[in-house]
Amino acid sequence: MGAVRGILVVAVVLAVATILAGAAEGKVNGKAKGKYRALFNFGDSLADAGNLLANGVDFRLATAQLPYGQTFPGHPTGRCSDGRLVVDHLADEFGLPLLPPSKLKNSSFAHGANFAITGATALDTPYFEAKGLGAVVWNSGALLTQIQWFRDLKPFFCNSTKAECDEFYANSLFVVGEFGGNDYNAPLFAGKGLEEAYKFMPDVIQAISDGIEQLIAEGARELIVPGVMPTGCFPVYLNMLDEPADGYGPQSGCVRRYNTFSWVHNAHLKRMLEKLRPKHPNVRIIYGDYYTPVIQFMLQPEKFGFYKQLPRACCGAPGSVAKAAYNFNVTAKCGEAGATACDDPSTHWSWDGIHLTEAAYGHIARVGYKGGIGLSKA
Numbered sequence: 001m002g003a004v005r006g007i008l009v010v011a012v013v014l015a016v017a018t019i020l021a022g023a024a025e026g027k028v029n030g031k032a033k034g035k036y037r038a039l040f041n042f043g044d045s046l047a048d049a050g051n052l053l054a055n056g057v058d059f060r061l062a063t064a065q066l067p068y069g070q071t072f073p074g075h076p077t078g079r080c081s082d083g084r085l086v087v088d089h090l091a092d093e094f095g096l097p098l099l100p101p102s103k104l105k106n107s108s109f110a111h112g113a114n115f116a117i118t119g120a121t122a123l124d125t126p127y128f129e130a131k132g133l134g135a136v137v138w139n140s141g142a143l144l145t146q147i148q149w150f151r152d153l154k155p156f157f158c159n160s161t162k163a164e165c166d167e168f169y170a171n172s173l174f175v176v177g178e179f180g181g182n183d184y185n186a187p188l189f190a191g192k193g194l195e196e197a198y199k200f201m202p203d204v205i206q207a208i209s210d211g212i213e214q215l216i217a218e219g220a221r222e223l224i225v226p227g228v229m230p231t232g233c234f235p236v237y238l239n240m241l242d243e244p245a246d247g248y249g250p251q252s253g254c255v256r257r258y259n260t261f262s263w264v265h266n267a268h269l270k271r272m273l274e275k276l277r278p279k280h281p282n283v284r285i286i287y288g289d290y291y292t293p294v295i296q297f298m299l300q301p302e303k304f305g306f307y308k309q310l311p312r313a314c315c316g317a318p319g320s321v322a323k324a325a326y327n328f329n330v331t332a333k334c335g336e337a338g339a340t341a342c343d344d345p346s347t348h349w350s351w352d353g354i355h356l357t358e359a360a361y362g363h364i365a366r367v368g369y370k371g372g373i374g375l376s377k378a
Contacts, residue, residue, distance in 0.1 A: 062335030083358030232258030
């Protein structure tokens with residue numbers, strides 16, 4: 001149970017952020033480097049820059065050990081990667097300093113904060129408890145909890161008139177997610193299967209909608225709401241599942257039905273955003289599509305400088321003989337005894353079988369910034 005619980009604290013889907021598209025035409029807007037005064041990020045382990053560690057979690061946590069952080073900054077920071085995350089690359093694109101974790105004491109929040117924390121869900125803990133999953137989900141900061149953290153830090157962002165605070169938020173970018181990965185992990189890792197996970201979907205989407213509404217009420221005027229990644233491409237799931245031969249994509253090696261599940265979540269998320277926009281005509285709400293990039297990493301790896309291979313974790317250890325190619329072992333995860341890292345993480349898109357490498361995050365951030373994949377009004 002301890003090993004499974006360790007998996008549950010991380011999301012399988014990528015926390016995303018891109019420059020906003022034009023509200024009417026879906027084009028990249030005119031906000032170039034230096035135009036945003038601040039960046040606010042909410043999410044889970046795909047965007048956690050150190051909140052879990054700053055929150056007082058045991059230093060023996062795997063993400064507090066090398067090789068996490070080996071590429072940047074050369075030591076562990078609490079990021080679940082070898083280096084920078086998408087939000088870090090995004091801050092750099094806008095000429096902003098890397099966002100400090102909101103829980104880090106004595107930090108300057110003049111340019112925003114990162115509220116993401118490992119284990120975060122869209123839904124609150126009582127929801128899982130009511131479904132008998134309270135013992136297997138670790139919710140260290142659900143979406144609405146993170147928004148309360150945002151409210152609590154308001155004096156550090158603006159402490160003058162309401163008009164000045166509104167102006168500050170209006171010139172800031174809010175990245176909401178991704179959320180949903182850990183919500184679905186609860187039934188999936190408890191062995192309840194996709195049928196049960198599908199039942200969670202309407203409530204997950206509603207929780208994300210509620211969070212967006214609350215941020216708009218606080219003054220947010222430009223928001224990116226990322227979708228989830230193709231779950232069936234990640235080694236953590238590939239190691240866990242036994243599929244018939246025709247259950248895998250012939251080129252990608254991903255599990256089709258799990259990718260379909262992720263696609264359905266994203267379709268519902270986009271539909272929800274379409275309903276929100278007319279309610280808030282003066283707010284830009286942009287969907288971040290990062291389902292597509294991981295599929296591209298799998299189908300055209302050489303284009304991004306990655307090895308052509310089955311989905312494989314750079315950092316980990318082989319599991320069973322039949323699934324050794326995925327390099328994921330629940331009893332020897334990255335940062336734990338028995339696990340090792342590949343020589344060059346930049347040749348892999350998957351870092352630890354659950355999260356991505358700095359190289360993968362960098363590709364996604366740069367492509368999104370240039371107005372390619374990942375930008376969508378719908």
